[in-house]
Amino acid sequence: MTTVSPVLPLDVAALRADFPILARTVRDRKPLVYLDSGATSQRPRQVLDAERTFLETSNAAVHRGAHQLAEEATDAYEGARAKIAAFVGVTPGEVVFTKNATESVNLVAYAMGNAATAGPEAHRFTLGPGDEIVVTEMEHHANLVPWQELAKRTGATLRWFGVTDEGRLDLSDVDSVITPRTKLVAFAHQSNVLGTVNPVKTLVEAAHKVGALTVLDACQSVPHSPVDFAGLGIDFAVFSSHKMLGPQGIGVLYGRRELLEALPPFLTGGSMIELVTMERTTFAAPPQRFEAGSMMISEAVGLGAAVDYLTAIGMDKVAAHEHALTEAALAGLSEVDGVRIVGPTSTVDRGGAISFVVDGIHPHDVSQVLDDQGIAVRVGHHCAWPLHRRLGVPATVRASVYVYNDLSDVDALVAGVRATQKFFGTAQ
Amino acid sequence: MYQEIILDHYKNPHGRGLREPFDAESFQVNPTCGDEVTLRVKLDGEKVTDVSYQAQGCSISQAATSVLTDLVVGDTVEHALSTMDSFVDLMQGRGKVEPDEDVLEDGIAFAGVAKYPARVKCALLGWMAFKDAIGRVEAA
Numbered sequence: 001m002t003t004v005s006p007v008l009p010l011d012v013a014a015l016r017a018d019f020p021i022l023a024r025t026v027r028d029r030k031p032l033v034y035l036d037s038g039a040t041s042q043r044p045r046q047v048l049d050a051e052r053t054f055l056e057t058s059n060a061a062v063h064r065g066a067h068q069l070a071e072e073a074t075d076a077y078e079g080a081r082a083k084i085a086a087f088v089g090v091t092p093g094e095v096v097f098t099k100n101a102t103e104s105v106n107l108v109a110y111a112m113g114n115a116a117t118a119g120p121e122a123h124r125f126t127l128g129p130g131d132e133i134v135v136t137e138m139e140h141h142a143n144l145v146p147w148q149e150l151a152k153r154t155g156a157t158l159r160w161f162g163v164t165d166e167g168r169l170d171l172s173d174v175d176s177v178i179t180p181r182t183k184l185v186a187f188a189h190q191s192n193v194l195g196t197v198n199p200v201k202t203l204v205e206a207a208h209k210v211g212a213l214t215v216l217d218a219c220q221s222v223p224h225s226p227v228d229f230a231g232l233g234i235d236f237a238v239f240s241s242h243k244m245l246g247p248q249g250i251g252v253l254y255g256r257r258e259l260l261e262a263l264p265p266f267l268t269g270g271s272m273i274e275l276v277t278m279e280r281t282t283f284a285a286p287p288q289r290f291e292a293g294s295m296m297i298s299e300a301v302g303l304g305a306a307v308d309y310l311t312a313i314g315m316d317k318v319a320a321h322e323h324a325l326t327e328a329a330l331a332g333l334s335e336v337d338g339v340r341i342v343g344p345t346s347t348v349d350r351g352g353a354i355s356f357v358v359d360g361i362h363p364h365d366v367s368q369v370l371d372d373q374g375i376a377v378r379v380g381h382h383c384a385w386p387l388h389r390r391l392g393v394p395a396t397v398r399a400s401v402y403v404y405n406d407l408s409d410v411d412a413l414v415a416g417v418r419a420t421q422k423f424f425g426t427a428q
Numbered sequence: 429m430y431q432e433i434i435l436d437h438y439k440n441p442h443g444r445g446l447r448e449p450f451d452a453e454s455f456q457v458n459p460t461c462g463d464e465v466t467l468r469v470k471l472d473g474e475k476v477t478d479v480s481y482q483a484q485g486c487s488i489s490q491a492a493t494s495v496l497t498d499l500v501v502g503d504t505v506e507h508a509l510s511t512m513d514s515f516v517d518l519m520q521g522r523g524k525v526e527p528d529e530d531v532l533e534d535g536i537a538f539a540g541v542a543k544y545p546a547r548v549k550c551a552l553l554g555w556m557a558f559k560d561a562i563g564r565v566e567a568a
Binding site: 362363364365368369379380381385388394395423424 | 429430435460461464484485486487544550
């Protein structure tokens with residue numbers, strides 16, 4: 001048990017009042033201890049209300065129709081885009097809405113695959129035999145499989161940075177991995193399993209030195225800390241709404257304006273065109289070029305409200321809060337015999353995803369006994385199977401914290417793990 | 429959910445290890461959690477004479493595979509597959525199917541698992557491998 005309780009930067013009790021779901025009980029009236037925000041976060045009333053208010057007052061299709069509701073809906077949708085752009089330090093014309101972050105990565109991968117048959121401006125995106133795509137061994141499948149597939153379609157070669165035993169990227173020889181053959185470098189800002197925060201600037205510099213594009217998976221960073229894509233110098237970045245207090249069903253792709261203007265479309269059809277004849281079509285300017293068909297409008301409004309909510313708290317405070325919780329969780333879990341943290345054991349360059357294994361008890365069984373105590377954690381390979389293989393574990397238990405967690409949640413987790421060991425007879 | 433019978437099979441699994449000779453082998457994986465089983469069957473005509481396996485997974489998947497060997501080794505293929513049907517019915521019954529101990533023996537301990545939809549696939553992993561292996565023998 002931790003002996004000194006730090007004072008947390010956020011007033012958790014006040015925040016929790018905004019999240020109705022956190023007041024419910026589970027499994028025979030146990031209070032819910034929600035430690036699975038890395039998978040999906042809960043939504044405050046402000047987000048739910050924003051969606052409902054939009055639907056009750058201004059719902060209409062956007063960017064078509066000239067009636068008042070259509071105008072209001074378009075303003076709400078574009079207003080959300082502007083808020084989200086400002087939140088990550090970029091301009092609205094650089095923000096594309098997608099179904100989710102996975103689709104955002106696929107958008108870039110498929111658009112690059114289409115470059116060979118697009119105009120000369122798209123030439124910079126073409127890949128072929130001899131070209132290389134670089135990823136890392138700690139990627140979520142969403143930032144790995146689309147690149148494997150792109151390599152397969154184009155004849156390019158996939159290469160990757162390995163991971164050290166401590167759960168950091170092995171950057172001991174960057175220049176042997178990122179070479180003049182490299183055309184693209186895709187990597188996570190923060191690992192969804194290890195919590196490791198990767199050195200974005202180091203990788204961006206190495207990539208740009210050889211003229212390669214960079215794609216940042218920011219799903220686990222944007223919700224939890226101040227992130228400035230323009231400042232990081234990244235070319236493309238993706239993140240998802242539902243991990244940052246917003247609705248499911250909407251993700252974001254950021255692309256530097258100049259790149260989006262040259263990038264051919266992925267999905268084609270309505271709304272993304274400039275001129276259509278029976279023979280051929282020219283495409284709208286970004287971001288519309290990448291938003292084919294009817295889009296998710298109330299979800300965009302909800303994500304805008306989530307950004308407002310996080311901005312009102314202050315992302316510096318969010319990060320400091322999670323830092324304190326992570327420190328307490330790492331300290332608490334490391335005091336339990338038989339528990340091994342999978343990932344950095346210090347809080348340096350580390351976020352609030354805390355994965356671990358318990359000797360002699362399969363992670364699935366750990367999570368089941370925790371669930372019986374009302375504690376919701378994630379279990380499995382967390383869509384990062386190669387990383388688990390590298391670290392020699394079939395699966396891990398992952399606790400992940402957010403603004404509405406406090407030290408009592410961490411204490412419940414540690415006590416729950418001890419109870420699990422007692423239940424399976426691996427500790428007294 | 430964690431009946432004593434399940435924990436006993438988990439700690440002291442029956443029939444574990446990969447043995448020769450065998451007629452067919454099946455590798456099954458649960459893609460949501462990464463649990464794996466490699467299972468071999470040896471038949472003598474209509475009779476299942478051996479089931480051997482190597483598995484990596486949670487207590488539920490390990491124990492269910494252990495119980496499987498008790499239920500099917502020495503049985504006919506036809507009857508073993510009908511036992512499997514009963515077990516699958518139990519597991520997919522959301523806790524509302526009354527298990528028949530005469531048919532499922534220790535398998536009745538998994539009735540509680542059926543209340544946890546996320547864990548049903550764990551209990552069925554070894555059985556899926558068994559069915560697949562039988563299918564391979566018959567197709568050969």
